[in-house]
Amino acid sequence: MRVECEQEAGSGVSVAAASVWNNPAAIIQVENLSKQVASPEGPLVILDDIGFSIAKGESVAVVGASGSGKSTLLGLLAGLDTPTQGRVWLAGVDLNSLDEDGRALLRAQRVGFVFQSFQLLTGLTALENVMLPLELAGQSDARRQALDLLERVGLKARARHYPAQLSGGEQQRVALARAFAGNPDVLFADEPTGNLDQKTGHRIVELLFTLNREQGATLVLVTHDAELAAYCDRILELDDGRLRPPSVKQPGGA
Amino acid sequence: MSNTTLVSPSAEKAAPNWRDVSRMALRALRRDWQSGELRVLAIALLIAVASVAAVGFFTDRIQQAMERKASELLGADLVIAASRPIQPALAEEAQRQGLQIAETMSFRSVVLVGETTQLAEVKAVGPGYPLRGALQVSDAPFAPPQIVTVIPRPGQVWLDERLIQTLGLKVGDLVNLGVREFSVAQVLAYEPDRAGDLFSIAPRLLLNLADMPSTELVQPGSRVEYRLLLAGDPAALADFKAWAKPRLADGEKLQSVREARAELRSALDRAQRFLNLAALVSVILAGVGVAIAARRFAARHWDSVAILRCVGATEALIVRLFVLELLALATLAGLAGLIVGYGAQYGLSGVLGQLVSRTELPAPSWLPVLPSLATGFVTLLGFGLPPLLRLREVPPLRVLRRDLGPVNPRLLALYGPAMAATAALLAWQAGEWRLALYVCAGVAATMVALSLAAWGLVKSLNLLRGQVGVAWRFGLANIARRGPGSAVQVVALGLGLMALLILTLVRTDLLSSWRASLPPDAPNHFLINVQTGEVEGVRAFLRERDLRDVELFPMVRGRLTALNGRPVGPEDYANPRAQRLVAREFNLSWADALQEDNRILAGRWWNADDRGQGVASVEVGLAEDLGIALGDTLRFQIAGQNVEAKVMSLRSVEWDSFRANFFVVFPSGVLENYPATWITSFYLPPDRKPVLAELVRQYPSITILDVEALMTKVREIVDRVIAAVEYVFLFTLAAGLVVLYAAIQATQDERRFESAVLRTLGAQRKVVRRSLLAEFATLGLLAGVLAAAAATLLGYVLAEQVFDFTYQWNPWIWLLGGGAGALGVGLAGLLGARSALNQPPWRALREG
Numbered sequence A: 001m002r003v004e005c006e007q008e009a010g011s012g013v014s015v016a017a018a019s020v021w022n023n024p025a026a027i028i029q030v031e032n033l034s035k036q037v038a039s040p041e042g043p044l045v046i047l048d049d050i051g052f053s054i055a056k057g058e059s060v061a062v063v064g065a066s067g068s069g070k071s072t073l074l075g076l077l078a079g080l081d082t083p084t085q086g087r088v089w090l091a092g093v094d095l096n097s098l099d100e101d102g103r104a105l106l107r108a109q110r111v112g113f114v115f116q117s118f119q120l121l122t123g124l125t126a127l128e129n130v131m132l133p134l135e136l137a138g139q140s141d142a143r144r145q146a147l148d149l150l151e152r153v154g155l156k157a158r159a160r161h162y163p164a165q166l167s168g169g170e171q172q173r174v175a176l177a178r179a180f181a182g183n184p185d186v187l188f189a190d191e192p193t194g195n196l197d198q199k200t201g202h203r204i205v206e207l208l209f210t211l212n213r214e215q216g217a218t219l220v221l222v223t224h225d226a227e228l229a230a231y232c233d234r235i236l237e238l239d240d241g242r243l244r245p246p247s248v249k250q251p252g253g254a
Numbered sequence B: 001m002s003n004t005t006l007v008s009p010s011a012e013k014a015a016p017n018w019r020d021v022s023r024m025a026l027r028a029l030r031r032d033w034q035s036g037e038l039r040v041l042a043i044a045l046l047i048a049v050a051s052v053a054a055v056g057f058f059t060d061r062i063q064q065a066m067e068r069k070a071s072e073l074l075g076a077d078l079v080i081a082a083s084r085p086i087q088p089a090l091a092e093e094a095q096r097q098g099l100q101i102a103e104t105m106s107f108r109s110v111v112l113v114g115e116t117t118q119l120a121e122v123k124a125v126g127p128g129y130p131l132r133g134a135l136q137v138s139d140a141p142f143a144p145p146q147i148v149t150v151i152p153r154p155g156q157v158w159l160d161e162r163l164i165q166t167l168g169l170k171v172g173d174l175v176n177l178g179v180r181e182f183s184v185a186q187v188l189a190y191e192p193d194r195a196g197d198l199f200s201i202a203p204r205l206l207l208n209l210a211d212m213p214s215t216e217l218v219q220p221g222s223r224v225e226y227r228l229l230l231a232g233d234p235a236a237l238a239d240f241k242a243w244a245k246p247r248l249a250d251g252e253k254l255q256s257v258r259e260a261r262a263e264l265r266s267a268l269d270r271a272q273r274f275l276n277l278a279a280l281v282s283v284i285l286a287g288v289g290v291a292i293a294a295r296r297f298a299a300r301h302w303d304s305v306a307i308l309r310c311v312g313a314t315e316a317l318i319v320r321l322f323v324l325e326l327l328a329l330a331t332l333a334g335l336a337g338l339i340v341g342y343g344a345q346y347g348l349s350g351v352l353g354q355l356v357s358r359t360e361l362p363a364p365s366w367l368p369v370l371p372s373l374a375t376g377f378v379t380l381l382g383f384g385l386p387p388l389l390r391l392r393e394v395p396p397l398r399v400l401r402r403d404l405g406p407v408n409p410r411l412l413a414l415y416g417p418a419m420a421a422t423a424a425l426l427a428w429q430a431g432e433w434r435l436a437l438y439v440c441a442g443v444a445a446t447m448v449a450l451s452l453a454a455w456g457l458v459k460s461l462n463l464l465r466g467q468v469g470v471a472w473r474f475g476l477a478n479i480a481r482r483g484p485g486s487a488v489q490v491v492a493l494g495l496g497l498m499a500l501l502i503l504t505l506v507r508t509d510l511l512s513s514w515r516a517s518l519p520p521d522a523p524n525h526f527l528i529n530v531q532t533g534e535v536e537g538v539r540a541f542l543r544e545r546d547l548r549d550v551e552l553f554p555m556v557r558g559r560l561t562a563l564n565g566r567p568v569g570p571e572d573y574a575n576p577r578a579q580r581l582v583a584r585e586f587n588l589s590w591a592d593a594l595q596e597d598n599r600i601l602a603g604r605w606w607n608a609d610d611r612g613q614g615v616a617s618v619e620v621g622l623a624e625d626l627g628i629a630l631g632d633t634l635r636f637q638i639a640g641q642n643v644e645a646k647v648m649s650l651r652s653v654e655w656d657s658f659r660a661n662f663f664v665v666f667p668s669g670v671l672e673n674y675p676a677t678w679i680t681s682f683y684l685p686p687d688r689k690p691v692l693a694e695l696v697r698q699y700p701s702i703t704i705l706d707v708e709a710l711m712t713k714v715r716e717i718v719d720r721v722i723a724a725v726e727y728v729f730l731f732t733l734a735a736g737l738v739v740l741y742a743a744i745q746a747t748q749d750e751r752r753f754e755s756a757v758l759r760t761l762g763a764q765r766k767v768v769r770r771s772l773l774a775e776f777a778t779l780g781l782l783a784g785v786l787a788a789a790a791a792t793l794l795g796y797v798l799a800e801q802v803f804d805f806t807y808q809w810n811p812w813i814w815l816l817g818g819g820a821g822a823l824g825v826g827l828a829g830l831l832g833a834r835s836a837l838n839q840p841p842w843r844a845l846r847e848g
């Protein structure tokens, strides 16, 4: 895969007229985003005044040292958590204007998720796990679609197995199938290969990018792996809760 | 190169000593407390100890209060009775110890009015009599009585209604007693300490003790009962009792209220049983709460234990660590529970406030402290330890494979010993083996039934799996997916609901059955001395006056002279009640049908072939006191002749029903030829008292006994006891709620995680909520219906076997059980998940 680094206007720069959806090409737009939590030592700033936007179909890697706030940012982008300050527009909708259920509905229609620790429901079979988002979106042929997806990640034969009976790599493939169920517009992945050996990690990444390309989805990927980050169209680097100004060239992109 | 040299340096440090382990355990306690892991466990424990302590404190105080109330029927708190003048030293010491005293003498003597004589039970009373309760007098027989606080003045006597009737006297007339003449000053309507059973004593004459010498009635060899009445605070009484016991002369006996009256004895026994039931159920419930909370606590520690094992902790160390942590928790929560229990029982005075009349509620004693703490420890160790002990089975491999946990053992094998130990402790404490046995067997059977039903539910819902769908189908499938977790939940919910049902419906049913055993129209008048020739006439008289269903019973007097051919007398018995019984004549009766409120406990009632045979049925309490067993041969002396009978059955009798009842009953065809009088009892509304005067005019020899006052006393006591029992049950209720709470909490961790994942995948809250509702409501419905079945069965067994009531079936229990189960548990489940649902899913996922 060719690595491309688009230097798009607006990334890393705060946009002036803040409260309007001003970039129709962007599927995600972030403004002045801050997250602060209370800790025993007083308020702790996890994310500090972040702003960027991501265009439809783009693949973006979020990198940074451990504890720099990557997972927190991902949670905010997907509306899984609420910011202390600032705004996130997802698919043209201001997440702040939605309530919990509104955000859930938006996720059901547009978002897929892959976690470092898979987060499969242990009591459901692989097939049932993949069917879950389809059913929640009210799709009638959930079973067939889920079987298709399992086939594409090479696990059709294991459809009736429970997560505990699958290896880590297999579990993550089920999680991928689940994430792509329902054709999401945006796929969030938080260190999807962090728990896997290198070889398996590569297979998962290939699968991730293939599925992403086939479905034309936008990919936001958190990773520590420079090689994996280099696969992406663009890299956002977090440093202690702040977004680093984009460097002009990525090493691999020259 | 040998292994030993390699291992030895570290081997010495391998096992940490107790001090280090204790420190680790205390640190773990603090950490677990701060992280909230221990809260449910601690609350369950606290309520366990608090309810046991409260029940203990209450039971103790209520008992003291009731005995005080009952003291009114003894006229004192304590009585020393003797057949010779009581040593003056006893009275002196009692006064020195601050007790009130009063003296009485009673004996039989003939009262003379002109030509008429009548044998009377004469009682001479000294100042202060009665120390408890009060005399009631009236101006004419059956006129409304008034309470008085005085005794007859010298030169005056008070006669009871019977004596006035038989002698044809009125107030102001003169009677002769011994060598003196007295004037009749009052009609004696009620005497608190009228001892013995109502029908065997001659009519009463009351006079002032100061007049006794002048009657010259008491001569050497006269049969006189001397009594020293004592009253005061319980501590002083106990001191005095201890002091007096070794100093009593031959023939001097201590009597307290328990031995005094059959009606009261059974009321007090029932009360005791109710309170024990409350204690027993709360302990078992708290145990279940502890068990569930401990199970969750243990499950949450699998990971950390696996890590400890990985870094080299031995099984023994793990066990020691958790046992110490648990013991520390037990001590803290136990002490807190004790304080709560002690504080809570002050509410009791509020409940009993209006009921406790003159006598104050006695101060709580410290007696219940140790048993309740002990019960707390047994509960915690018995129910809480098994799941924690299983932590040592957590394989270290769990750090690599999260799905590994300790193997699942059988629930009953795990908690059976704990239940047995708890039951044994309570049974020993309360002395109620039968009650403990029934309740424990009931709980165990319920647990088995609930487990089976839960298993069936899980299996049948598994069929729905293929169609795991939205909302409620997802919820139902959840039950199947959770398998063992769901089963534990059904069992716990079922037990909790069963407790609540028992505490609401069954309790009400039992208490109203108790009240019903003494209904407002319970007989309040007895007719005695009805001659055989008058039976038909009296029956017709009563029927004409709308006093229906009045049954007359024959009564033949006889003295028990031999048991299995061996002569018996008072000297053969140590028990004063037994001595009194043997010294007196018994009222024997005959009947072909068993009286309605009697119940055969051993042997069988006779049939037509047994008529005219020498067989008898004996009341079970009498049999116990006199050592009579089924099949023994009794010899009675009746009118100078011997009659032998073999004991064919033992019967229980409701002495507090105020119906005529007999210690010994024969079949017809045995006693008919002996002189008999007849007896009956009936209810007469207060406004129809004139009927009595009419009856006396037509049948002058019949004696009427008015037991309304006595019955009011017993009823008052029953009402008080019921109020107290209801209060005590509040604690059992709290224990039941804790079980329900723990049951709902039990799967909360999984649920939090699941609902977070679901919402990440785009499920709206109402979908998650609906699936939770479907799951909990189904569990609740199943648990509720089963709980209703169990509560009904247990209520029935308790009523029939333990409390001796007729159980009244209550159809509402099913509706309430199922409805409250489905709705209550469903809503509680939703409520429990509320905080997790309103929080962004990210947080739950991070914590999971």
Ligand SMILES: Nc1ncnc2c1ncn2[C@@H]1O[C@H](COP(=O)(O)OP(=O)(O)OP(=O)(O)O)[C@@H](O)[C@H]1O
Binding pocket: A037, A038, A039, A044, A046, A064, A065, A066, A067, A068, A069, A070, A071, A072, A073
């Ligand atoms: N709820 C919270 N309470 C307190 N601190 C938090 C909370 N959530 C996140 N943090 C802190 O915020 C910082 C950023 O966390 P985050 O998980 O986003 O880091 P990360 O960049 O994903 O790190 P890693 O690469 O190790 O996963 C960390 O220091 C974390 O401890």
Ligand SMILES: [Mg+2]
Binding pocket: A070, A071, A072
């Ligand atoms: Mg992270």
